[in-house]
Amino acid sequence: MFNMMDTDDTGDLSSEELKDGLHKLGHSVPDPEVQMLMDAADIDGNGTLSCEEFGTMIIHLIRIANDDHPLKLSTFLTITEMATSSLKSWKQP
Numbered sequence: 001m002f003n004m005m006d007t008d009d010t011g012d013l014s015s016e017e018l019k020d021g022l023h024k025l026g027h028s029v030p031d032p033e034v035q036m037l038m039d040a041a042d043i044d045g046n047g048t049l050s051c052e053e054f055g056t057m058i059i060h061l062i063r064i065a066n067d068d069h070p071l072k073l074s075t076f077l078t079i080t081e082m083a084t085s086s087l088k089s090w091k092q093p
Contacts, residue, residue: 001025001058002051012048 005013005021013021019034029037041049041057049057
């Protein structure tokens, strides 16, 4: 899936590649939500998603989709942003 979305073969997904890839998979996601996904999943802060970051994002989205009490995307993003913020501050010297 990642390689299909990585249309420029850079090894990273831009927000446009993510949006187009999700659309090809039948999910029309508005630009603001694509950007929220990018912001939440882009752990290293380089503005793109590596395969690892993309995989982590997909796993979280699948868990939410399979949950008995579905969370809204905004709730997922809030939780992910808090975790990302904590991880970034933990990694900094």
